[in-house]
Amino acid sequence: MNRIQLKRSNILRMALSGSSGSTEQPDGETFVFRAVKIGVVVALYWFISITMVFLNNYLLDNHELDAPLFVTFFQCLVTVALCWAMQLLSALCPGLIDFPSVRFDLKTSREVLPLSIVFISMITFNNLCLKLVGVAFYTVGRSLSTVFNVLLSYVILKQTTSLKAIICCGVILGGFWLGVDQEGVAGSLSWTGVFFGVLASACVSLNAIYTKKVMPAVDGNIWKLSFYNNINACVLFIPLIIVFGEVGRLVTFSHLMTAKFWGMMTLGGVFGFAIGYVSGLQIKYTSPLTHNVSGTAKACAQTVIAVLYYSSTKSLLWWTSNMMVLGGSSAYTWVKSLEMKRVQTPQDTDKEKLLPVEKSDPGV
Numbered sequence: 001m002n003r004i005q006l007k008r009s010n011i012l013r014m015a016l017s018g019s020s021g022s023t024e025q026p027d028g029e030t031f032v033f034r035a036v037k038i039g040v041v042v043a044l045y046w047f048i049s050i051t052m053v054f055l056n057n058y059l060l061d062n063h064e065l066d067a068p069l070f071v072t073f074f075q076c077l078v079t080v081a082l083c084w085a086m087q088l089l090s091a092l093c094p095g096l097i098d099f100p101s102v103r104f105d106l107k108t109s110r111e112v113l114p115l116s117i118v119f120i121s122m123i124t125f126n127n128l129c130l131k132l133v134g135v136a137f138y139t140v141g142r143s144l145s146t147v148f149n150v151l152l153s154y155v156i157l158k159q160t161t162s163l164k165a166i167i168c169c170g171v172i173l174g175g176f177w178l179g180v181d182q183e184g185v186a187g188s189l190s191w192t193g194v195f196f197g198v199l200a201s202a203c204v205s206l207n208a209i210y211t212k213k214v215m216p217a218v219d220g221n222i223w224k225l226s227f228y229n230n231i232n233a234c235v236l237f238i239p240l241i242i243v244f245g246e247v248g249r250l251v252t253f254s255h256l257m258t259a260k261f262w263g264m265m266t267l268g269g270v271f272g273f274a275i276g277y278v279s280g281l282q283i284k285y286t287s288p289l290t291h292n293v294s295g296t297a298k299a300c301a302q303t304v305i306a307v308l309y310y311s312s313t314k315s316l317l318w319w320t321s322n323m324m325v326l327g328g329s330s331a332y333t334w335v336k337s338l339e340m341k342r343v344q345t346p347q348d349t350d351k352e353k354l355l356p357v358e359k360s361d362p363g364v
Contacts, residue, residue, distance in 0.1 A: 041285050045278045046298045052271040053135055053302060054309075059268055060131035065253045067246040068127050071265065072120075073237035076230040078269025083227045102227045109228050111217040115210040116232035120240075122203035123233075125196045132193030133183075135306035136314070139299045140179035141197035143325040146172055146332050148205035156209060162339060168332035175324025182318040226276060292333040296326050 059071050083102065090099035126142065133141045147169045153159040161169075183189035211225065218224035241247060255261045283291045303322055307314055 038285050041278070041281050042294055045275075045282045045294065046301065048271055048274050048278050049295075049298055050302045050305065052268070052275055053130070053138065054306075055264070055268050055271060056127060057130055057135050057138075059264060060127055061134075064255070065249060067241075067249050067253075068131055069124065069237060069241050069244060070246050070250060071268070072123050072127050073234060073241060074265050075269040075272045076123075076233040076237065078266060079230040079273045080227065080234065082270065082273045083223070083230070086223075100221050100223050102224050104228075104231065108217055109232060112214050112225065112228040113232055115207070115214045115225075116229050116236065118203055118206045118210050119229050120233045120236050122200060122207050125200035125203055129193050129197035129200050132190040133197065134188075134310070136303055136310065136312055137179065137183055137188075137193075138197075138306075139303050140176060140321055140325050141194055142200055143172055143176050143179075143329070144198055144201035145204040146329055148202045149208070152202075152205045152209060162335065164335045165332055165339075168328045168335060171324055171328030171331070175321045175326075175328060178317060178324065179321035182315055182321055185315070186318070222276075222280075288337075293330060296330045296333070300326050 056071075060068050083099075086097065086099040087101055090097045091101070129141055130138055150161045150165065150169055154161065180189065180194055215225065218228065250256060279291065282294060286294070300322070306312075
C-alpha cells in the first residue's frame, strides 16, 4: 500500500514539474519560472487583444469621420512598415529578434492575391460590425466563424464533421439567435451590424482555407504571408476608398492634421501587428488548444469590461446568450482537439505548436 502511495506521489510530482523525475524542465527551466513565463505571455495576449478591440471601436465610432475603409487601410500600411522594421532589426540583432528576410516579388504577390481579397473583406466586415454593434455585443455578433468552418469545410474541402462538433455548433447558433433577440428587446440591435458580423465570420473561415492553399507560395512562412497580404490589401483598398467617397470625408475632417488622430491611428496599426506576434508566442509556450481556450476566456472578459465601461444594463438572457456562444466555442475546440490527436503524429503536433499565426481575426 505504501509503495502504491509512493508511486502516485511520484507521478504527481512529475506531472507538476513537467519532467520525468526532476524539478526542472528539459531545457533547464524550473516549473515556477516556466509558469511565470506562460502567465506573462497569456496576460500580454489578453492586454493587446482587448486593447485593440476598444481602440478600433474608438477609431471607427468617430462620428466626425465615417471612413472605416481608410482606418483599415492605414492599419495594413503600418503592418507593412513594421514588417520592414522587424527585418532590419533582425539583421542588426540576429540573436535577439528572429524575423524572415522578405523581398517583394510580383509573382508571389499574384499568387497571394486571392487570399488578399478574402483578407480585406474579412477585416472590413469585421470593423464595420464592431462599428455598428459595439464591443459588448461584438463577441456574439461575430460568433459564427466556427459554424462557417464546419459548413465551408464540407462544401469546399468535402470534410465531414462529427456529431459532437455539430452539437457544439448548434449551441453557438442558439446563443447567437438568443443574443440577437435580446439586443432587439433592449432596443440596441443593429441588423446591419449583425449582417456584417455574419459576413465577417464567413470570411474568417474562407481566410483559413485560402491561407492553407497559398502557404507553399511563401515557403510556409506566416510572416511572409502577412507581408504580401498587407501589401496587396493596401493596393486594393485605394480604389475602394475613392469609390465609397471616403476621400472627401477625410478632406473635411477637422482633426486630420492633429497629432492625436495620427497617433491613435498608428497605435491601432501597431496593436494589429502585435496581435499576430503575441498569438504566436501564446501557441509556442502553451498549445493551439490552450490558445483557443485563452481566446474564449478573453472574449468573456472583454464583454464584461465593455458592459462595465459603458455602464450598460443587460438581462439574464443576454448573458446566457454570451455563455452559450463561449461555451459552445470552447466545447468545439476541445472536441476537435481530441479528434486531431487521434490522427496526428507527435511530430505534426510539435510543428503546429511552433507556428506563429497571422492576424486572421483583428477583433479577437
